[in-house]
Amino acid sequence: MLPLKIALRFLRTSPVQSALIATGIAVGIATQVFVGSLITSLQASLVEQTIGSTPHVIVRAPDEAEPLKVTAAMLSVVQTDPRVEPGAVVPVRVTNALLTDGEDSATLALKGGDLGGLDAIYRLRERTVAGTVRLGKGDVVIGTTLAEKFSLAPGDSVALTLPDGSRRTLRVTAVVDLGAEAANERQAFVDADLPRSVLGWRSGEFAAIEAQILDPFDSTAVATDWRSRLRGVRVVEWQEQNADLLTALQSQASSSYMIQAFVLIAVALGIASTLAISAVQKTRQIGILKAMGMSDAQASRIFLWQAAALGLAGTAGGVALGYALLWGFSFAPVQFSIRPEPSFIALSASIGVAVSMASSIIPARRTSRVDPIEVIQGG
Amino acid sequence: MGDARSAPDGVLVEAEALTRVYGEGETATVAVDGATFSVAEGEFLALIGQSGSGKSTLLNMLGLLDTPTRGTLRYRGQDVSGMDKLKRALLRNELIGFVFQFHHLLPEFTVLENVLMPALIAGSHAADVRERALETLELLGLSGLEGKNANQLSGGQKQRVAIARALLNRPAIVLADEPTGNLDTANTEAVYDLFRTINRELGTAFLIVTHDRTVAQRTDRIIEIRDGRIVGDVKNEFGRPARD
8 A cells, every 4th residue: 555655645745736637637527527418418308309299100001192900909019019108109190271361371280189199299288388288079289380370379269171171160279389380380189080080081090100119219120120010001210210310419429429539638648748747756756765675566556546546536526517517507598408417427437537547657657667776876 | 595584694795706787899888897795794894986986886786776797696695686676676675774875765754754664665564663663763863853754854864864764674784875975074973873883783784885984994894996896805993983
């Protein structure tokens, strides 16, 4: 333990130098913690915004114009898959409708299905800004943009022209914010029966089965699995339809890794150069210790321990500073909140200590080459 | 080949044709050339010579800080000439105490910690050797200074702390390189007297390297080195302090 004792004493007798180097490590680790958490949370937020309230995997008929004949066996395959979010499976029917009000008109996509399933995927109740979500016969739930454009509020009636030429008057039960302008203007939810009567389909016939899964990035595997288990259907999933988004996320992740790597390199160079200076400053002491019989390995360990102590102190400070930055960022006017991942923080801290230790290799090797004769005769 | 730590048979150091050459070919310089002599356990001798005569090189080899190019060096019968660095470091720690012209104390540590250092390097626990360190400090008239930083002492005190440090592991020999070179007359006297006292009380051998003949005259034996060769090795009957 003598090398550790000497290392700590060397650090204590050069407090300014020790504080500077520990601060350097702390700033580096804090940057890593902050940038890493920021990018991870930003990505999670982007994924959540993009697909959080949409189906991840959709089972359709091979020909989109034809209905999908939904059987109990087919539903069971989807519903009992453990990767599927419980309850977030719903067979839907879709039809267009035209809403006109004097000069203004809008084309709506009416999605009809069971409220429980629709709510699990689209989170209608959670996203309600006015009214109470109900999807009984003659009810409709509309988006905020449409409601503004036509000055609609819960309780109001809307007259729709349907593709079969018929006109229906529906009652707005709730206005919801679906998270995207286009959806808020075009998407509306009705009971499953309305599109069926317009399309002239039978009771087991649907446009698709929509499902949300627990880990969105499992969608490719889930889709492949269902393709082999369900005959005569087409299965699509969000990842193949959002290749651009995935590329963007990957690029963002790569640039984040690059920033983190360069920060770590800068930290490593800082520690290595400061420790090298310290090794030069302590050459006399090392020479004297060696003259008294300290081995090269023991002498090298002094700088290894210095690096470890500085690494631990700097990393602890860096993690604290990183959390402080994240806390400060929580007051920034942005659309998402940063959630620091404990595993990522632990990884950053381990990297910080490891980089510090690696930085001591040069001074440690220099130390092992110090010749006590030169020191003694140099005076 | 015996073990350097085994019981002494009277001879502590044996140097046989000890030679140290620096450089190679035409630029080769022979710093020490065929030095042959021995030092008995508990002997008190001086090594004298002008600067550049090779006395420091010889001292470095005797102190196991350097290895001879040719020749043999034995400590208590064990050949140490070809020993690797680590073994030499271990033996140095155990058998040899150094006192340099400059005190070479560690400024980051207290007087007591500096004195304890050779024992700590050997792997002892501070608590186990603290008593011995305090005794050694007392022997050197440094009681009460153990908690001070090495930088707070006078030149003479620093040199005495360095001597205490050299003695802590109770070495077989103290190699002192111009130990009084930086001290005034009074302190020079005091250090010399201390060496004598320790030599008598602890039986530690002393080899004092000096260019000061008055210091050398007070030892029991004087080895003189010139141009790397030993040119004189005489008993000095007048060097022994008067005994009552």
